[in-house]
Structure formats: C-alpha cells, structure tokens
Amino acid sequence: MLARRKDEIALRVGRPVEVVAVSARDRTRNRDCDLSGVRWFEDAVELARDPDIDVFVELIGGHDGIARDAVEAAIASGHEVITANKALLAHHGVSLASGAEANGCNIYFEAAVAGGIPVIKALREALLGNEIARVSGILNGTCNYILTRMHEEGLSFDACLEQAQLLGYAEADPTFDVDGFDTAHKLSLLAALAFGVQPDPDAIHVEGIRSITLADLEAADELGYRIKLLGVAARAGAAVELRVHPTMVPKHWPIAQVSGVTNAVAIDGDAVALTLVGPGAGGDATASAVVGDICDIAAGKSGTPFGWKARDLRAAGKAAIQRHEGGYYIRLAAVDRPGTAAAIARHMAEQNISLESIMQHRRGRPHGGERAESAEAPAPVVLVTYATTEDAVRRAIAAIEIDGVIASPPQVIRIEKD
Ligand SMILES: NC(=O)C1=CN([C@@H]2O[C@H](COP(=O)(O)OP(=O)(O)OC[C@H]3O[C@@H](n4cnc5c(N)ncnc54)[C@H](OP(=O)(O)O)[C@@H]3O)[C@@H](O)[C@H]2O)C=CC1
Numbered sequence: 001m002l003a004r005r006k007d008e009i010a011l012r013v014g015r016p017v018e019v020v021a022v023s024a025r026d027r028t029r030n031r032d033c034d035l036s037g038v039r040w041f042e043d044a045v046e047l048a049r050d051p052d053i054d055v056f057v058e059l060i061g062g063h064d065g066i067a068r069d070a071v072e073a074a075i076a077s078g079h080e081v082i083t084a085n086k087a088l089l090a091h092h093g094v095s096l097a098s099g100a101e102a103n104g105c106n107i108y109f110e111a112a113v114a115g116g117i118p119v120i121k122a123l124r125e126a127l128l129g130n131e132i133a134r135v136s137g138i139l140n141g142t143c144n145y146i147l148t149r150m151h152e153e154g155l156s157f158d159a160c161l162e163q164a165q166l167l168g169y170a171e172a173d174p175t176f177d178v179d180g181f182d183t184a185h186k187l188s189l190l191a192a193l194a195f196g197v198q199p200d201p202d203a204i205h206v207e208g209i210r211s212i213t214l215a216d217l218e219a220a221d222e223l224g225y226r227i228k229l230l231g232v233a234a235r236a237g238a239a240v241e242l243r244v245h246p247t248m249v250p251k252h253w254p255i256a257q258v259s260g261v262t263n264a265v266a267i268d269g270d271a272v273a274l275t276l277v278g279p280g281a282g283g284d285a286t287a288s289a290v291v292g293d294i295c296d297i298a299a300g301k302s303g304t305p306f307g308w309k310a311r312d313l314r315a316a317g318k319a320a321i322q323r324h325e326g327g328y329y330i331r332l333a334a335v336d337r338p339g340t341a342a343a344i345a346r347h348m349a350e351q352n353i354s355l356e357s358i359m360q361h362r363r364g365r366p367h368g369g370e371r372a373e374s375a376e377a378p379a380p381v382v383l384v385t386y387a388t389t390e391d392a393v394r395r396a397i398a399a400i401e402i403d404g405v406i407a408s409p410p411q412v413i414r415i416e417k418d
Pocket residue numbers: 023024025026027029042043044059060061062066084085086087111112115168169170171172280281282283286
C-alpha cells in the first residue's frame with residue numbers, strides 16, 4: 001500500500017514515507033513486495049532502537065515477549081510507535097502510554113480495534129465534543145465469520161474456524177478469538193478512549209462463542225433474532241459496565257445484518273449516535289488502518305495514545321454481571337417424565353421470572369437435526385424470558401438442576417430487545 005500510493009501520500013502529508021528497515025522471523029519468505037535496499041534486522045528490538053528510524057510499526061502480536069520488548073525499546077528511544085496489537089495495549093496500555101508521554105512520542109493503534117474501521121480516530125478526535133453513554137458492537141471478525149457461516153450454511157464450528165485461520169482473520173492462538181478475549185482487549189481500548197478508564201481486561205465479564213450450537217442459531221432464527229458476539233461498554237452511574245458475550249439481537253436491527261468478517265461499532269453520544277461498519281480483519285483492512293496512522297505521524301499530528309493523559313485514566317473496576325438486567329434465552333434438555341414442565345415453571349415463578357415464550361420441539365428435532373434413540377431421551381425446551389436479572393436466572397437454573405429435570409447444563413444467552 002505504501003509503495004502503491006507513494007506519490008499521493010507524499011503529496012498529501014507533505015513528505016515522503018519510506019520503509020527503511022524490517023524484521024521478521026524468516027528472511028527467506030516471499031513478502032510479495034520489493035524489499036531491496038531495505039535494511040534487515042534479525043532482532044526486532046535492535047530495529048526499534050535504531051537512531052535512523054522515525055516510526056516503529058509493530059505487527060508481531062502477543063502481550064509480552066518480543067512485541068512488548070520492541071515497543072518499549074522504541075518508546076525509550078523516542079520513536080513514534082504504531083501497533084495493531086490490542087493484547088499488548090490492553091495489558092500494558094497505561095505504562096506504555098506513560099512511557100510515551102515521558103519520551104515525547106505517541107502510540108497509534110487504529111488497526112488494533114475493528115480492523116479497517118477508523119473507530120479510534122472517531123473516538124479520540126471526531127467525537128470529542130460528545131458525552132458518550134455506550135460503545136458496543138461486533139469487534140471480532142473471526143467470531144462473526146464463524147457464526148455467520150454456521151447459521152447460513154449449517155457448517156460445524158471447527159470447519160468455520162479452520163477457514164477463518166486460512167483467511168488470516170484469526171489470532172496466532174485462535175482461543176483468543178473464540179473465547180472472547182480478543183473482543184475484550186479491543187473493548188478495553190474503546191472504553192479508555194470513550195470513558196477515560198484504564199485498559200484492563202480483568203475488569204470485563206467475558207464469554208466466548210464455543211458453546212453456541214446450530215440448535216441455538218436455528219432457535220434464534222425462529223424467535224426473530226440473530227446471535228452475535230457483542231462487546232458492550234456502557235456508563236452505569238459513576239462506573240462503566242464492561243461485558244463480552246454472545247447476544248441475541250432482533251433480526252431487523254442493523255447490527256444483526258452485519259455478517260462474515262465485517263465488524264460494526266455503535267457509539268451513543270449525547271449529540272450524535274452512529275454506527276461504523278467495515279472489514280474487521282485481514283491484510284487489506286489492517287494495512288489501511290496502519291497506513292492511516294503512518295500518514296498522521298508524517299503529517300505532524302500529535303497527542304496522547306488514549307486521548308487522555310495516562311495519569312488521568314481511572315481504574316475501571318470489575319463489572320458485576322449478576323446485576324445485568326434484560327431478556328434471556330434458556331435452552332434446556334428436559335427429561336421426559338411427568339412433572340418436568342411444572343418443576344421448570346415453578347422455579348422460574350419463584351424467582352419472579354415471567355416467560356415471554358416457551359418452544360418445545362419433538363425430541364432431537366429440529367435443533368441438532370438428529371433423531372432421539374429412545375422415548376426417554378431429553379426433549380429440547382427453549383424459554384424466552386421478559387426482562388429479569390442475571391441473578392434470578394442463575395438461581396432458577398440452579399434449582400432446576402438440583403431437581404434433576406434436565407439432562408445437561410442449560411444454554412443461556414442474553415437478549416437485547418427494542
Ligand atoms: N490478522 C488480522 O486480521 C489482524 C491482526 N492484528 C494484530 O496484528 C498482529 C499480528 O497478527 P497477524 O499478522 O495475524 O500474525 P502473523 O502470525 O500472521 O504475523 C506475525 C508477524 O510477526 C513476525 N514475527 C514473529 N515473531 C517475530 C520476531 N521474534 N521478530 C520479528 N518478527 C517476528 C512474523 O514473521 P514471519 O513472517 O517471518 O513469520 C510475522 O510476519 C497481532 O497483534 C494481531 O492481533 C490486528 C488487526 C487484524
């Protein structure tokens with residue numbers, strides 16, 4: 001991209017941008033670009049310290065090890081830093097930002113959140129006049145790709161994940177994607193920009209998509225919803241509620257229609273509410289964001305990494321998911337014997353949970369596809385509740401489990417409604 005757009009970039013930012021040095025693991029690998037005349041470094045830390053560079057771009061990954069060492073070395077040398085590494089910033093953002101301020105440089109990380117969507121710039125600059133109430137969205141391309149292909153093509157979770165890896169969407173360790181941690185890392189950065197809280201993955205309630213089955217995707221469809229892995233950061237009095245989990249969203253909501261590797265970030269400000277949609281992962285999306293940051297630096301822009309001085313960022317505090325209020329989808333494998341339905345209904349009523357709908361299918365149909373082998377096999381029952389609390393749902397389920405009327409742990413998915 002830098003080579004292709006060389007002349008126009010130089011014209012627009014006021015000076016040429018040149019790649020002068022590079023480091024990777026394998027010097028012999030074909031990089032599909034001309035690196036003749038570019039200095040090669042075996043050691044990325046040495047490159048980061050090189051006095052002849054202005055900007056160090058870290059695209060290695062990992063919150064510790066070589067990526068962290070190299071970024072710290074670049075900052076200590078007073079170099080501007082660009083990174084796509086949300087894990088690094090989520091874990092060490094405050095200390096790296098303090099170091100950058102002390103050394104008169106900055107850290108840019110547009111590629112770290114939502115790939116090609118310029119959401120960092122939007123929150124750090126364009127929306128500064130707004131008081132933000134909530135930032136939420138689909139922040140992981142791999143998960144959205146998996147959920148979309150499972151739903152639309154009935155493919156298995158494993159097959160979809162393998163494809164996402166082949167396409168270059170997934171993290172080196174894809175558990176970060178599917179278990180929700182990558183979304184949490186990104187959410188912690190958005191929360192820092194929007195609310196002035198320190199990036200802290202431990203302050204976020206995190207659930208991933210591993211437990212979502214074709215049965216859930218089909219049931220959601222029948223009920224008028226789509227299942228998405230959402231990250232939500234919302235002002236809650238003086239605190240900020242931070243959570244990542246699979247969520248059922250009404251089919252007619254724009255976010256429900258965001259499919260494949262596409263990401264979407266909804267920002268609710270007091271002056272404007274908007275949703276940014278775009279490619280969330282992959283080479284082009286990431287390059288677009290990185291080159292945008294390079295151009296900002298070349299054009300002489302400055303500022304602080306999170307749009308606040310590092311010392312002004314306050315602790316986020318741990319989200320209390322038990323206090324979450326909303327509708328719930330609960331799928332139970334109900335044991336086929338008299339009294340099961342009554343027991344389930346009683347435990348729900350004891351917790352003041354009102355049911356909006358109850359859906360029961362013939363055993364093994366249609367959710368899961370397979371037919372049951374015996375009359376005693378559990379029957380899938382899907383309950384949809386009106387607004388209630390997480391606490392109440394957990395208590396009702398615990399009582400149902402103690403009664404022995406379900407054959408396996410229930411599936412619980414939070415619902416966002418109009
Ligand atoms: N994949 C995506 O769509 C996106 C990824 N990111 C982030 O970008 C970062 C990289 O991800 P991704 O490109 O997928 O990962 P890859 O594993 O594909 O690439 C990692 C790169 O780092 C190089 N590298 C690894 N170890 C070293 C080392 N010790 N010294 C120098 N170079 C090294 C590798 O070299 P070599 O090529 O020789 O193996 C490779 O070029 C991560 O932080 C990720 O979260 C952000 C947005 C999107």
